[in-house]
Amino acid sequence: MAEEEKNKKPSSTVEAAPSRKDSAQSYLDIDHFREGIVVMKDGSMRAVLSSSAVNFELKAEIERDSIIYAYQNFLNSLDFNIQVIIQSRRLDLENYLADLGKKMNDVSNELLKLQIRDYVDFINTVIAQANIMQKRFYVVIPHFPGGFKKIGAFGKIFSGSQAGVEVNDFAMEKRLLMQKVETTISGLQSVGVFALQLNTQELIELYYGAYNPEQATRQKLINIDQLEAEVIERADEMEI
Structure with a gap:
């Protein structure tokens, strides 16, 4: 038995290294954000509106009936789908408190400065306890x-196109989407709800907070304009 172990040749097979796990982004349906629009991996597009709310319980009965009737007419006037999302998040007063600081x-008035300091301490106490x-x-x-x-990977690089929508088609499809946005905003105004379309920076912050609720409160995103830089090319560089 000892001789067999000694004469046994080492195996030439090598176990394959464990496959690299895909990032969380690969499991999302979002491809990228462009001009205030969410472009999905299948080429479809999404516009997101941030809307106000109506305190229905404080309205009189006549006002309630009017709101219900207006909302019913709004839904019946749509020839496309919409999705209403309610998001609950812990109130973030960091920027507000920083402005107060x-x-x-x-402030040069010492009494007013003391009142502001007491107010900031009170807000911090309330946030910590509730x-x-x-x-x-x-x-x-x-x-x-x-x-x-x-469009394939090489098409994205050399043509400047992104995801499944060509640049020329994107402008046309964006106009069609904006018509739906204007129809929705106008219909919501008839109910007493005011809406505003989110831009690219606001969309990134919205989805970042939705998928990373805890991290979003500790680590803030920088403005995407700060990530842009000029591209410097050599004068004698050959065009491909």
Whole structure:
């Protein structure tokens, strides 16, 4: 038995290294954000509206009936789908308190400065003791371009196109989506709800907070404009 172990040749097979796990982004349906629009991996597009709310319980009975009737007419007037999302998040007053701190340093009146300091301490105490939640309301408007062309990896690099929508088609499909956005905003105004479309930066922050609720409160995103840089090319560089 010992001789067999000694004369046994080492195996030439090598176990394959464990496959690299895909990132969380690969499991999302979002491809990228462009000009205030969410472009999905299948080429479809989404516009997101941030809307106000109506305190229905405080309205009189006549006002309630009017709101219900207006909302019914709004839904019946739509020839496309919409999605209403209610998001509950812990109230973030970090920027508000930072602004108060700046104003306190600029105030020369010592009595007023003391009052601002006491107010900031009071707000911090309330936030620490109570879990104050903030509700935000969003309306998602989908759009499915007809006959969009899939573009490969090399097509993205050399043609400047992104995802499944070509640059020329994107402008046309965006106009069609904007018509749906305007129809939705106008219909919501008849109910007493005011809506505003989110831009690219706001969309990134919205989805970042939705998928990373805890991390979003500790680690803030920078503005995407700060990530842009000029591209410097050599004068004698050959065009491909």
